[in-house]
Amino acid sequence: MSPEEEPGYQTPPTCDLLGLLLKNRRPTGAVNEVWPNLYVGDAATAQDKCLLVNLGVTHVVNAADGPQHIDTGPGFYKDTNILYHGVQAADHKDFDLSPFFTQTADFIHKALAQQGKVLVHCARGISRSAALVLAFLMIRERLTLVEAVQAVRRHRNILPNAGFLSQLCHLDSSLAPERKRK
Numbered sequence: 001m002s003p004e005e006e007p008g009y010q011t012p013p014t015c016d017l018l019g020l021l022l023k024n025r026r027p028t029g030a031v032n033e034v035w036p037n038l039y040v041g042d043a044a045t046a047q048d049k050c051l052l053v054n055l056g057v058t059h060v061v062n063a064a065d066g067p068q069h070i071d072t073g074p075g076f077y078k079d080t081n082i083l084y085h086g087v088q089a090a091d092h093k094d095f096d097l098s099p100f101f102t103q104t105a106d107f108i109h110k111a112l113a114q115q116g117k118v119l120v121h122c123a124r125g126i127s128r129s130a131a132l133v134l135a136f137l138m139i140r141e142r143l144t145l146v147e148a149v150q151a152v153r154r155h156r157n158i159l160p161n162a163g164f165l166s167q168l169c170h171l172d173s174s175l176a177p178e179r180k181r182k
Contacts, residue, residue, distance in 0.1 A: 009144060011172040014165045020149055025157050031055070031125070032156040035141075037117045038108065040133055040156050042125040043070045049080055058116035061085045061104055063128035070123060083111070091127045093163030101135035101171060108133075109140045130158035134168055142179055145172035 012020075031041030031051075045051060046060060047070075058081065064070040065086030074084040085107045087100045104120075111118045122128035130152065137148035145168055152158055160168065 009146075009176070011145060011169050011176070014162060014169060017145070017149065017165050017169070020146065021153065021159050028156045031119065031121075034133060034152045034155045035137065037112055037115075038133065038136075039117070039119045040125050040129050040152070040158070041119055041121045043121060043123050045125070046070065046072055046119060046121040047076075049077070049082075052082065052119065053080060055119075056117045057082060057119045058114075059083045059085070059107070059111035059118040061087065061107060061118065061120040061129070061132060063087045063089050063120065063122040063132050064091070065089075070121075083116075087128075087132065089122075089128045091122065091161060093161045095163060096167070097128065097131055097164050098167045098171065100132065101167075102139060104132045105136040105139040108136045125156070126158055127160045127164060130156075131160040131164040131168060134158075134160070135171060138168070138171055138175055142175075144179070145169065 031039050031045040034040050046062060060082055062070055062072055066088040073086060077084055087104060089095055089097050108118050120129045120133050133152060134148045137143045137151060138145060
């Protein structure tokens with residue numbers, strides 16, 4: 001049993017999470033596999049259909065969907081077999097990303113259960129997409145927030161904004177009773 005799973009595990013304060021996210025940063029590429037068959041990347045990666053096909057990506061989650069952001073949408077991928085899920089999120093600390101946590105986690109889970117490969121992206125692959133991937137790991141893989149951050153950080157530098165971190169802390173606390181039962 002890891003220390004995070006011990007009965008005394010508490011959701012860390014945002015400042016401690018920031019310390020964990022900023023520790024031992026090293027260069028990461030435009031796209032990284034952060035969990036088996038789950039990738040986090042930037043807008044250029046999402047717009048490079050040849051790269052996606054070469055990676056074997058079957059599903060794309062755009063955390064910066066919409067005409068004012070990265071307007072790829074399902075039509076952009078119509079000449080591929082890629083399934084699309086869009087989240088119109090602003091990378092702003094006051095934007096409430098939490099209503100998208102469960103539906104996005106379900107989309108990713110279903111794709112992975114079908115042996116798919118999923119790219120989750122936003123503009124830079126650091127804040128919005130990372131927050132959604134952390135939420136997936138917490139909701140569907142039953143990781144604590146600290147475990148999810150550690151898992152992703154092994155492969156990619158991420159830094160969800162302070163508002164998203166706060167929402168992830170709330171999610172972590174709300175999932176704690178369920179994790180204890182498992």
